[in-house]
Structures are given as C-alpha cells and as structure tokens.
Amino acid sequence: MIGAIAGDIIGSRFEGHAAPPEGFELFHRDCRFTDDTVCTVAVADAIMCQGDFAATLRAYVRRHPDAGYGGMFLRWALTDEAPAYGSWGNGAPMRVAAVGWLAADAAETDALAAAQAEVSHNHEDAVKAAQSVARAILALRQGATAAEVREWIGDTWGYDLRPEVALRGGGFDVSAAGTVPPALAAAFESTDWEDAVRTAVCLGGDTDTLACIAGAVAEAIHGVPAEIVMCARGHLTDDLRNVLGQFERVRVRTH
Numbered sequence: 001m002i003g004a005i006a007g008d009i010i011g012s013r014f015e016g017h018a019a020p021p022e023g024f025e026l027f028h029r030d031c032r033f034t035d036d037t038v039c040t041v042a043v044a045d046a047i048m049c050q051g052d053f054a055a056t057l058r059a060y061v062r063r064h065p066d067a068g069y070g071g072m073f074l075r076w077a078l079t080d081e082a083p084a085y086g087s088w089g090n091g092a093p094m095r096v097a098a099v100g101w102l103a104a105d106a107a108e109t110d111a112l113a114a115a116q117a118e119v120s121h122n123h124e125d126a127v128k129a130a131q132s133v134a135r136a137i138l139a140l141r142q143g144a145t146a147a148e149v150r151e152w153i154g155d156t157w158g159y160d161l162r163p164e165v166a167l168r169g170g171g172f173d174v175s176a177a178g179t180v181p182p183a184l185a186a187a188f189e190s191t192d193w194e195d196a197v198r199t200a201v202c203l204g205g206d207t208d209t210l211a212c213i214a215g216a217v218a219e220a221i222h223g224v225p226a227e228i229v230m231c232a233r234g235h236l237t238d239d240l241r242n243v244l245g246q247f248e249r250v251r252v253r254t255h
C-alpha cells in the first residue's frame, strides 16, 4: 500500500500539467498526498476493522476535505446515505491496493474490490478496473511474474497492455477503463519501483492516480526502496501514518 501512497505523492504536483522531463525530482517541496492516498488508507482501515466502506470513506474525506476530490465524489462523501452515483471514474481502482494484500484468495479479492467500488463507483467499468488492479497485486504477491500477470489480465479483462498501445499517453483521462491499462503497463514493463512511477508520471494527465496505481502494482513486483518509504511516510498526517503502520503489521501477520 505504501507503493500507492508514494506514487500519489510523487505524481501530485504534475496533475493536469504538461508531462515532466524524465529525470524529474521525486519528492519536491510541492508534493503532497491527495484523495488517492486518503481513500486508499480508508479502504484499508475499513477492511481491517470490518467497517462499512461508505461510512469509513466519508469519515476520512471529512477529516481531509481538501485532498483534491472530484466534485461528484465530494458531494457523495459529504451527504450521509447518498447512494452510489454510477461513476465510471478512476476513483475505484485508485483506492483498491490494500484489497490485493489483505484478501486471502481470488474470490475474496473480487468481492472486496467490488464492494469498496460499488458504494460510489457502481459502473461496471469502475468495478472491473478495481478488481483487475487488486487481482494483479494478489497474483504477484503469490509469486506470479509480471509477464504472466500482464498476459492474464489482458486476456481476462480485455485490456490492451502492449506497451506501444497502453503507454502512448494522451490527454487527461479520469475514466477507470482509460487509467488502469497505462498504469498497469507502467508497472509490468518496469525495471524497478521508481521506473514504474516515472513512466506513469511521464504519461501526463491524471498523474497522481496513474502513479498511485502503477506504484501499488510495482510494489507487488519489486517492493519499494526504503528511502522512498521514508519520504512518503514523512508526507502523511498522524492518522494516515497510524493506519499504514497497522496495515503493515496485519500484512506481516497474515502472510
């Protein structure tokens, strides 16, 4: 999960700007955690405490109201009992990383990925995208290679993950179906964690979310270097850091 958080923080300062040059500074003073991190930690918390996904997400958003949420999601989060609003946006896959680490098997991964998505993002594309990211993390965690997972995800989900297609970049795409293939391809093609996140950020567009998802999956392939973990943790508030610590302890205990 720290891979998702670090990716979000690194990508945060480029969101909506032109793609940066390849050698950009990873942790710049303008970096901050955004909605991707808040919602990722909320989903982890809900799973670990067997809490309700909607109620937990709402509590986190209200504690961190200025993290850069989309307008529809913010309205949903600030309105008790608001129903899911049919979103096909990338909010569902961007917050799913913990599912891939905490679920026991494929069936539980699919169920949790769908459940956390459907409280707000109940469009089929968003649910499927969240499941693909969580299942990729699960498969990698269980020892499959990046090449095996790339082929299997491509066949099963119908995503074109060939780098010459998925890594073309192109505009500001906040759809789940448009965000997940490039983010996955950045991870699958990477030589190390940093390489995955640099590739994702250099695609431009919704850079924090691309880097969040790429960083989440790349963590399951390569791990995250200790100095990057340290820098990312340093950007968090105490409440988020505490849940991250709890997540790391649960993960070690259960696997």
Ligand SMILES: [Mg+2]
Pocket (backbone or CB within 6 Å): 034, 035, 036, 068, 208, 209
């Ligand atoms: Mg964001």
